[in-house]
Each structure stands twice: as C-alpha cells, then as structure tokens.
Amino acid sequence: MESDDESLLSSASSTASLDDDDVNSRKAPNWCAYRHLLDRRGYRLDTCRDVKQWYQKYWEGMLAQGYDVTRDLPGYTRACSIKDENELCKDAGLPDNLFRGTHSPSGRKVVIKAVHICSREYDAVRYICSPSLRKSTMNHSIPVYDLIEVPADSLVFIVMEEWYPQFMYEVPGTLRLFLSALRQSIEHIVFMHSHNMAHLDISVHNILTDYKGHYAFIDYECCRRFDGAHTPLIKGIRSTDVPPELESGGWTDPYKADVWQLAVLILRACKIAGYNVPELVAFVRPMLHDDYQRRPSAASALRAFDAVVAGLHRERLDASGQ
Known part of the structure; x- marks a missing residue:
C-alpha cells in the first residue's frame, strides 16, 4: 500500500516540452x-x-x-x-x-x-x-x-x-538541518517571484550545498522573467517535473508551476533523507492541487512552512533521519 507521500508523487511524472530552440539548448564548446x-x-x-x-x-x-x-x-x-x-x-x-x-x-x-x-x-x-x-x-x-x-x-x-549535491549523496544529519535546507529552497523561490522570475525546474538535482549549512539553486535553463506582466501564462516547458496542467498540454501560471515543483521537491527530499514528517505531507497537499489557481503563492507556502516547523518539538528537530 502506498504511503501518503508516494501517492502524491505518483502524479509528478517527468516529461519534456517542445521548447528546444538553439539559443536555450545546452552548449558543448571545444x-x-x-x-x-x-x-x-x-x-x-x-x-x-x-x-x-x-x-x-x-x-x-x-x-x-x-x-x-x-x-x-x-x-x-x-x-x-x-x-x-x-x-x-x-x-x-x-x-x-x-x-x-x-x-x-x-x-x-x-x-x-x-x-x-x-x-x-x-x-x-x-x-x-x-x-x-x-x-x-x-x-x-x-x-x-x-x-x-x-x-x-x-x-x-x-x-x-564549487558546491556539492547534498540530497543525493549526504543528507542533513538532523531534522532541524533538513528543514533549514527546505526553508532556504522555498525562500529562494519567494525571492525570485518577488522579482518577477519563475525558476521552472525545481528539483533535488538543482540544489547544492557548501556543507556549511548553506543551500543554493543552480540551472536556470528553464527560467522565465516576466517584467511588466501582471498575470503571465505559459505552456510547453522542459523540466525535470512538470505540473499536470502542462503535461496535458494546457496553460499555467508560472509561479504556481514553481509551487507545484516545490511540493514535489519536499516529498522527494523527505524520501531520500529518510525523514517521516506527516506534517509536511499535509503542508504540501494544497501546493499539488490540480487546479493551479487554487495553489498557494510561494510566499504563503513559506509562512505555512514556518508554522509547521514552529509546531514541532525540539526532540524531533534534533533527531536524525536514516
């Protein structure tokens, strides 16, 4: 029987979009x-x-x-x-x-x-x-x-x-450190959205660490800037995980696509790190809503995340994962 996070992840399938123009494709220089x-x-x-x-x-x-x-x-x-x-x-x-x-x-x-x-x-x-x-x-x-x-x-x-791929090779030692990594990830997307940018390829592969408690995003190949666009819509992106509305060929709000990808990131990171946090599973559910208009903003998600962490006991925060 699937766990809650596994069932939520089942809908987060990967697919490629039609956007493969020469300017934004990967270069292989001599x-x-x-x-x-x-x-x-x-x-x-x-x-x-x-x-x-x-x-x-x-x-x-x-x-x-x-x-x-x-x-x-x-x-x-x-x-x-x-x-x-x-x-x-x-x-x-x-x-x-x-x-x-x-x-x-x-x-x-x-x-x-x-x-x-x-x-x-x-x-x-x-x-x-x-x-x-x-x-x-x-x-x-x-x-x-x-x-x-x-x-x-x-x-x-x-x-x-040169930083290193944290989640894929060495997970944070305690739940507190793990949640700090997740919070920095959400905070960066809030930062991007506040400057009219959407990352659009949020995944565990695109977050690195300096092993000093700092985490950072890489790979802005799918990133879009929307200066002056109050209600931007996109379709057909190429990324690691694609929201259901884009996978079916429809349009979406790029900021809400990021929110969906953040939810998938959190669930995947929990699974890789071995942290069973039911509160996080409940937290991400609205972020994975099939109707992108009903997903929270990244800023709202960050406030909800802080509320979840504030409700956790110190003993759990200092406990290790696997």
Whole structure:
C-alpha cells in the first residue's frame, strides 16, 4: 500500500516540452579552444595533474580519518592513462557544457558553465547576481565569480563556486538541518517571484550545498522573467517535473508551476533523507492541487512552512533521519 507521500508523487511524472530552440539548448564548446582565454581571466581548467592531485589529497584525508580507500577509481585511472599531465582532463560525470577548474589566485575550486549569450539562463544569472539582488538574504543562488562573454562565438562562461549535491549523496544529519535546507529552497523561490522570475525546474538535482549549512539553486535553463506582466501564462516547458496542467498540454501560471515543483521537491527530499514528517505531507497537499489557481503563492507556502516547523518539538528537530 502506498504511503501518503508516494501517492502524491505518483502524479509528478517527468516529461519534456517542445521548447528546444538553439539559443536555450545546452552548449558543448571545444574547451581547449577557450583554455587560454579563461586562464587570462584567472581560471585554470582541470588538467590530468590537477585531477591526480585532487584524488591524492582526498585519499590522504580519508586515511587520516581511519577509512579504507581504493585507488582503482575511474577518474584517477583515466587521468593516469594520459601521458601529458598538462592535457585537459574533463570530469566524465559532468555534461559537456560544464568543466571543473581552479581560481588561480586563490586556489579555490570552481565549475565553469558554457551557455549561449542570448539564453534565458544567462539573462537570469546576470540579473540574480547583480549587486542589488546579490546582497539579499533571501537570494540562495550559487555564488558566481565571473561572467566571461565571447560575443564572436555567442558564448558566455559562467564561473561558479564549487558546491556539492547534498540530497543525493549526504543528507542533513538532523531534522532541524533538513528543514533549514527546505526553508532556504522555498525562500529562494519567494525571492525570485518577488522579482518577477519563475525558476521552472525545481528539483533535488538543482540544489547544492557548501556543507556549511548553506543551500543554493543552480540551472536556470528553464527560467522565465516576466517584467511588466501582471498575470503571465505559459505552456510547453522542459523540466525535470512538470505540473499536470502542462503535461496535458494546457496553460499555467508560472509561479504556481514553481509551487507545484516545490511540493514535489519536499516529498522527494523527505524520501531520500529518510525523514517521516506527516506534517509536511499535509503542508504540501494544497501546493499539488490540480487546479493551479487554487495553489498557494510561494510566499504563503513559506509562512505555512514556518508554522509547521514552529509546531514541532525540539526532540524531533534534533533527531536524525536514516
């Protein structure tokens, strides 16, 4: 028999939309061709030497903590198989539009993303990272170091701080920390909506952490801005999870689509993290309403979420999940 959250998730199927134009599709640049340009801006793409050094430091840290390690890992083996240590060594686990690197002056690790200069993602990231928005405490987007335009090739390289996929690999240790991650996720969508933006691809895959209690959104490929539009409507989006009205080919309010996706995110995160919180299942029900007009706003959802958390006992908040 399905649990409440599983039955709610059953209607959250994934599908692709018809929106696949060239400007907003993923780019796969010849990274070698832009290596020197990025280097002049202070960013070194990972070489075979960098990859081997990373694995060696990782193993040293694991051994210091008393863990057994195996050196027979695909990434390390691949780096060792290339004779020239200065040759670029792309992470095979990343899509072709992403490359790992290092900020040369500071030694900080970065991830560089290539997008079209006219893409929705570049428009969204440039706006979110503007000085007036970046300082907002509600802005939980990944820190961006640099935006490097190459107009001749219609490309932009977005240089981001390297964060990590929390929910998919290491869940927060207590319910309190887990709820903090969820709250930051909801708060960022409230922030976006307050600036006439909809993310439209909210999922556990698109939220990262710095392992210091901070969470951030990535991937604004589906994002839309609606400056001057009081009641925007959309149809045919391509995203991880698609609301039922869009899946059937209809129209929807983009902000209410985000609310539906937030509900799916919360249920999936609970399942992955192993936290059974019936109050959250009840909380998300209105957010998953088939009639998008009857879903709450993101701001209303945040207030309701805070009310749920305020009603939980301290013992439950400090309890671990799995």
